Amino acid sequence: MSLAQSTWTHTPVLLAEAVQALVTRPDGTYLDGTFGRGGHSRAVLALLAPAGRLIALDQDPQAVQAAAALAGDGRFAIVHGTFARMAEHLQALGVTRLDGVLLDVGVSSPQIDDPSRGFSFRYDAPLDMRMDTTRGFTAAEFLARAPLAQIVEVLRDLGEERFAVSIAKALVARREAGSPVATTAELSALVARSVRSREPGQDPATRTFQALRIHVNAELEALQAGLKDALALLAPGGRLVVISFHSLEDRIVKQFIAAESRDEVDRRAPFAPPRPLRLNALARIKPSAAEVAANPRARSAVLRVAERTAVH
Numbered sequence: 001m002s003l004a005q006s007t008w009t010h011t012p013v014l015l016a017e018a019v020q021a022l023v024t025r026p027d028g029t030y031l032d033g034t035f036g037r038g039g040h041s042r043a044v045l046a047l048l049a050p051a052g053r054l055i056a057l058d059q060d061p062q063a064v065q066a067a068a069a070l071a072g073d074g075r076f077a078i079v080h081g082t083f084a085r086m087a088e089h090l091q092a093l094g095v096t097r098l099d100g101v102l103l104d105v106g107v108s109s110p111q112i113d114d115p116s117r118g119f120s121f122r123y124d125a126p127l128d129m130r131m132d133t134t135r136g137f138t139a140a141e142f143l144a145r146a147p148l149a150q151i152v153e154v155l156r157d158l159g160e161e162r163f164a165v166s167i168a169k170a171l172v173a174r175r176e177a178g179s180p181v182a183t184t185a186e187l188s189a190l191v192a193r194s195v196r197s198r199e200p201g202q203d204p205a206t207r208t209f210q211a212l213r214i215h216v217n218a219e220l221e222a223l224q225a226g227l228k229d230a231l232a233l234l235a236p237g238g239r240l241v242v243i244s245f246h247s248l249e250d251r252i253v254k255q256f257i258a259a260e261s262r263d264e265v266d267r268r269a270p271f272a273p274p275r276p277l278r279l280n281a282l283a284r285i286k287p288s289a290a291e292v293a294a295n296p297r298a299r300s301a302v303l304r305v306a307e308r309t310a311v312h
Helices: 015-022 039-047 061-070 083-092 109-113 139-145 148-159 164-176 184-194 206-216 219-233 247-260 289-294
Strands: 029-032 053-058 076-080 098-104 234-244 279-285 302-308
Touching (some): 015 039, 015 234, 015 279, 015 302, 029 039, 039 053, 039 061, 053 061, 053 083, 061 076, 083 219, 148 206, 247 279, 247 302
Parallel strands (some): 098 234
Antiparallel strands (some): 279 302
16 A cells, blocks of 8 residues: 555544444454445454454455455454455355444545545546446446446436436537546536536535446445345344445335335235244434534434344
8 A cells, every 4th residue: 555545544434333233242253344444343353352253345455455454363354355245255254144244335435535546526537436446347438338328327316316318418429529538527527517506515526426436336236235145144133234325325225124124924825924024123323413523424324223033
């Protein structure tokens, strides 16, 4: 990690609340599905007994590199990979049961603050936006080849952008003129020309950048897969703790917990016993006013906690 990279820090959101909800068995085995810069992982390790174990995942190579600072703790292991495939990664380590899963969903502060990553319209940089820079397509590559209808769909559905059609048409027109958008500054300027109004205090490009980031990293699909794997891996009494930062993510988490927190009748076999609930919803927590004042990026965070029932 370069000296410049070492200055990009990440303040964990809802740190105490998340870790206290997660760690119920100090000698248990836990998963931090998004290591980031290790704030949550360090707090979990501080609560674990010598027999406890923490496995962290992160798809960002820079985050995995940052985890080297914890390499001397025999209770800790880091894996370069996405929580969407947590069952596969844990199977490779011989882990089949967990006492808790923590998912801090979305982009991290170092990813936003590193201009070279292309996540932010505050800096001019190649339009990349990949969390895992070793694979996948960049945002620029997507915009260079996606049909108009797909760009509209991404901006509308993932960014909740009212002017999705206008922005998409401008992107395609520029592409057809032989100059596809390739940098964050180019995209930001194009959106500013295409958007007729915006909420006070919000940059016109905010929703477009959000939508492209979510699409490039398949974030909503990853969350759905991660929740499913977490449910299958949790031991009875194990905790599922998820921090999300916008309504699309939180809606998925809320609906997942709700669906697994009620008995379900199979309509194809109405006289069969209902499938018993598999989760108990425990809490929904928002950051305090003091935390938001100290860290404005916490303002939209929602923490949801659920516990695995004894039924498997």
